[in-house]
Amino acid sequence: MKLNKNYWITTSFTNELIKLAKNNKKIILLDGDLADDADLYNFKKKYPNRFIQNGIAEQDMVSMAGGMSLMGLLPVVNSFASFLTARANEQIFNNASEKTKIIYISLYAGLLPAGAGKSHQSTRDISLMSNIPNMKIYHPYNYLEVKKILNHCIKKEKNNCSIRLSIGPPFKNQAKLNKNYKFVDGCGHVMAKSNQKYIIITYGQLMISQAFMVRELLKKKKILIEIINFPSLNYFNKYWLKKILNNKNKIFILDEHFKTGGFSDIFLSFVNDNNLNKNKTFKKIALDDFPSCGQPEEVLKKHNLDPQSLYNKIYSFIKND
Amino acid sequence: MIDKNNIYFVSKSEIDKVLNHKLNKFDKAKLLSLICRLNTLSMVKLAGSGHLGTSMSAMDLMIWIKFFLKKKKKLNDPNRDIFFSSKGHDAPALYSVLYALGIISLKKILKLRRLDGLEGHPDVATSGVEANTGSLGMGISKAKGMVWAKTYQKKKGNVIVLTGDGELQEGQIYESLQTTYHQKINNLIVIVDHNKIQSSQYVKDIIDLLNLKKKFQSFGWHVEKIDGHNFQHINKIFNKLSKIKDKPKIIIADTIKGKGIKKMEHPYVMKKNSRYNWHAGAPNDEDFFYFQIELIKKINIETKKKIKMHLKMLNVANVKQKSQILEIH
Numbered sequence: 001m002k003l004n005k006n007y008w009i010t011t012s013f014t015n016e017l018i019k020l021a022k023n024n025k026k027i028i029l030l031d032g033d034l035a036d037d038a039d040l041y042n043f044k045k046k047y048p049n050r051f052i053q054n055g056i057a058e059q060d061m062v063s064m065a066g067g068m069s070l071m072g073l074l075p076v077v078n079s080f081a082s083f084l085t086a087r088a089n090e091q092i093f094n095n096a097s098e099k100t101k102i103i104y105i106s107l108y109a110g111l112l113p114a115g116a117g118k119s120h121q122s123t124r125d126i127s128l129m130s131n132i133p134n135m136k137i138y139h140p141y142n143y144l145e146v147k148k149i150l151n152h153c154i155k156k157e158k159n160n161c162s163i164r165l166s167i168g169p170p171f172k173n174q175a176k177l178n179k180n181y182k183f184v185d186g187c188g189h190v191m192a193k194s195n196q197k198y199i200i201i202t203y204g205q206l207m208i209s210q211a212f213m214v215r216e217l218l219k220k221k222k223i224l225i226e227i228i229n230f231p232s233l234n235y236f237n238k239y240w241l242k243k244i245l246n247n248k249n250k251i252f253i254l255d256e257h258f259k260t261g262g263f264s265d266i267f268l269s270f271v272n273d274n275n276l277n278k279n280k281t282f283k284k285i286a287l288d289d290f291p292s293c294g295q296p297e298e299v300l301k302k303h304n305l306d307p308q309s310l311y312n313k314i315y316s317f318i319k320n321d
Numbered sequence: 322m323i324d325k326n327n328i329y330f331v332s333k334s335e336i337d338k339v340l341n342h343k344l345n346k347f348d349k350a351k352l353l354s355l356i357c358r359l360n361t362l363s364m365v366k367l368a369g370s371g372h373l374g375t376s377m378s379a380m381d382l383m384i385w386i387k388f389f390l391k392k393k394k395k396l397n398d399p400n401r402d403i404f405f406s407s408k409g410h411d412a413p414a415l416y417s418v419l420y421a422l423g424i425i426s427l428k429k430i431l432k433l434r435r436l437d438g439l440e441g442h443p444d445v446a447t448s449g450v451e452a453n454t455g456s457l458g459m460g461i462s463k464a465k466g467m468v469w470a471k472t473y474q475k476k477k478g479n480v481i482v483l484t485g486d487g488e489l490q491e492g493q494i495y496e497s498l499q500t501t502y503h504q505k506i507n508n509l510i511v512i513v514d515h516n517k518i519q520s521s522q523y524v525k526d527i528i529d530l531l532n533l534k535k536k537f538q539s540f541g542w543h544v545e546k547i548d549g550h551n552f553q554h555i556n557k558i559f560n561k562l563s564k565i566k567d568k569p570k571i572i573i574a575d576t577i578k579g580k581g582i583k584k585m586e587h588p589y590v591m592k593k594n595s596r597y598n599w600h601a602g603a604p605n606d607e608d609f610f611y612f613q614i615e616l617i618k619k620i621n622i623e624t625k626k627k628i629k630m631h632l633k634m635l636n637v638a639n640v641k642q643k644s645q646i647l648e649i650h
Contacts, residue, residue, distance in 0.1 A: 028473070052469070052504065060496035063459040067466020070445070070452060071399065071474070091459055095511075098445050098453045160366075 009205065010038035010107070010165050012143035016150050018046050019074065024154065025050075026072065030065055032058050032079035038107055040078055058083050062091035062102075069100035069180035075156070081106030081122035081164060088291075089128050095160070096132045103153055104129075109139065110256040111303070112206055117293035127261025129162045130234045136185075137233040139164040139203045139256075139263075143173065145231060148183035154252060157185070164204070164233075164320030171209040186237035188244065197247060198318055199226040202254035203222050203233065203263065210252060210300070213307035214314060223318060225252075233263045236270045245276055250318050254310070255286035262286055283317060285310065323617055324643055325610040329545045329634040330430070331356045331620070336421045342481075342628045345615070346389050350552045352623050356632070357417040358581045359616040360430065366603045367638055368433040371441065374599040376414035377585065378516040378549070378576040379406065379483060385555045386481055387418045396448060400477040401585045403467055405451040407460020408485035408514070409442040410601075415450070420486050424449040431637055458491025460484055465506045466496060470489075470506070481510045487519025490528050495540075501569045503543035510562060511542075511571040514549065516578035518587050521596040532572055542571045549574030582612045606640045 005011045021043070030052045035041050044051035052167035054061040058079050070162040079083065085106055095102055099122065100265055106129070111120045129135050136159045140146035146165070154160040188201065191208060192215055200211045212226045218225050228244060245251065255264040264284040271277045285305070292302045300306040304313065323329065339352050358380055365371035386404050394401035406415060416439050419425045425439070425448055432438025439447060442455025452463050464482035471478060488494065501509060519527055530536070537544045543565050547554040555574075562570045578597060579585030585599045604612060617634065624632050 049473070054500055056501070057493075057496035057500055059493040060462040060500055061461075063462030063497075064466035064469070064500070066459075067452070067463035067468075068470045069466075070463075071467050071470030071476075073470050075472070090456060091462075094453055094456060094459060253364070 005039070005171055007143045007285045008168070009140060009143055009146045009170075010167060011104075013146045013150060013163070013165060014039045014042055016147040018043050020150065020154050021047060021050065024074065024186070026074040027154070028052065028068060028073050029074050030061050030075055030077045030307040032056055032061050032083065034107060035078050038078065038105065038165065042284035043193045047299075058088040059091050062088040062095065065102050066091065066098065066100065069095065069102050070098060074101060074103070076103045078105040078107060080120060081109040081125040082120055085125035085162065091275055093132050095119070096134050097137060099134065101158065102131055104160070104162045106162045106164045108167045110166055110204060110206060111287070111291050111299065111305070112166070112296050113168055114292065114294050114296060114299040118290045123257050123287050123291050125162070125164065126233055126257050126263055126266070130261065130266055132160070133158045135161070135162060136235055137162045137164065138231050139233055141203065141205055141208055141229050142170060142177060144177050144179070144181060145183060148181070149231060152183055166205050170205055174205060174209055175212055183231070184237070186232050186235045187240040188228040190226065192227040194224040194226035196224050196226075197249045197321070198223065198252075199228060199244070199248045199250070200252045200254055201228045201230050201267065203230050204256055207254045207256050210305060210307055210310060214310045216306060217311040218315065221315065221319075223315075225314070234266050235320070236267070238274050238276070241271070242276055245280065249280050250321075251280055251282045252314055253268060253282065253284050255284065257286055259284055259286040259288045281317070285313065323634065324636070326639050327636040328366055328638045328640060329613060329617065330360050330363050330637055331632055332426070332427065333420065335632040338630065338632065339624070339628065344627055347552045347556075348627050350381070350384050352620070352627060353388060353421060354381050354565055355581070355616060355620045355623060357384060357414065357421055359613065359620060360420065361413045362418040362471055362582070362609070362612055362616065363637070364416065364430055364433045366609050366640070367431060368435070369603050370434060370521060370601060371413045371603065372410040372601050373413070373585065374518065374578040374597065374626055375408065375485065375514065375516065375588070376411045376580045377580045377582065378480060379411040379514045379600045380550065381550045382483060382512055382555065383411070383418050385552055387447055389556070390559055394478070399471070399474065401482045402478045403451050403464075404483070405443065405454060405460065405464070406483040407454055408457060408488050409454030410485070411514075412439070412441065412443050415443060422449070424574065432645060440563045442611065450492070450538065457485065457488040458493035461497035461501065461511055462493060464511070465501045465504070465511055468506050468509045469504070473589040479508060481512065483512045483514055485519070486513055486515045486517065486524050486530060487527065489513065489530055489533070498537065498540040498542065507569050509569045511569070513571065513573045514576050515573050516576040516587065518578040518597045518600070520600050521598065523591070537571050538644060541568065543568040544571050545571065546573045546575065549576035582615055584608075585612065610639065
């Protein structure tokens, strides 16, 4: 993977937004003074009249977007997920209750980078956003998937969208998506196949990369675990899921979020409600404490999300099979 | 003959007699405000709950804006004038005005706070409602988004948003005051329904707003103060503000919570009680009867004097028989 910035999720998002805005004059970008972190000033350069700098005033920004969408525009609202989805949650709920459509950029979603600490790491936004009935939440895996998801959100989706964006470059040797990769809302994507009964379901560049490292470690024990990238975090296609889970009986859900109310919780509720859990064991692997501050490796280890800890946990559940 | 056990409304056909009469607009506004006050009171009585105090304080401003300021346009015309209340607690007042304008039906009015009726706080699913409000502090932000969108799409029409005074304790208000000025969103008028009471106590005793005029001016806004129950004042100020283009505008409208029903008006209530008791909730049958009689008498006197006719009162329910509805504050 080249380290060209176009391969960053954030930069790719912005490039695609600029492209989509060309033919859709309704797209307006609002920013809470965090455009730098996603190269969103490139949008401003291209469309100065369609970029609103709203300063560090998330509640005001979100309600302003609400007023704009009531008048037929399509606002795209940017701030860090931890500020946007939490501080302005009531405003987001209020907008959603008007049945308009707004796209929220939940920037800096997840555990990493961890240097800024818990005020900035966003590990509860899925829970906050999923409690809004007409809100779809996505977490794209890489530069390619983010384009597909943004296209879906802007062109097809009727609901409000929260697009979680990981900050930072892609990981070294990160698995690629096929260039013909198609994003289908509610469906995942098999990143690594296995005929054995084990599967990891996860999303995002960090967790999928961790999953691949766990897969390598498990191989040494002659265990081959399947990896599913599931970027639609609160909307599931039952039939696709049924097919994927068909021959599996140990399912590990890896979630870059608090254990309560995150992807793993929503996923398990869905599985339960749709009777997809027969003869299967599901394990949630997620955060159960405030996200720690530190270097990526040490923080992952602290939360038992480093490859070795993940391996230990997963192996302990399958070694007696 | 008014029966003390009945709940009366003035129907749209009777309101039209006033609207179609060649009466000067100030007298017409006065009559309409009395009629809408009666309909608001009856609506809340029927519902069993609702915010009467704030509905009455905001009524005259709403009447003027909706009947005499707005240019006639279809409800979804992007060039329409937009008015909404940020506090939204005054929804019964808004509904009575929308009914008088023929935008919502009597059937709806009779179903305030009921399933498939009219929501306790405004919802865009109701015809004529421009924004979902009720949770305080969001209105100026929303309104500036509407103005921005109008300007961007080269659409006409002004945007007016009403706030409460207790509402000014919300932090988002000050975010929006800063950004509206900085973003040069000047075609926006904010009106503060300054009735001095929040919930059951004086605003100054809860959290004092101090010098509101200076406060708003320091945020870069053009500020005016008016009597929010004086139609001549209201008219004059809107004419003046239409000429001010270089700043967003804010009107501090001095009002009386519960205005129009003597025993509901806050100066009277606060002298008698230590708490204002008409913030939320419907009056009991006895109070309701006296309030209703007071308004009906005023309507009769005014109609006799100004349009030489008598408006029929529509009996919609018997107070004793109406279904029991919980009071929710």
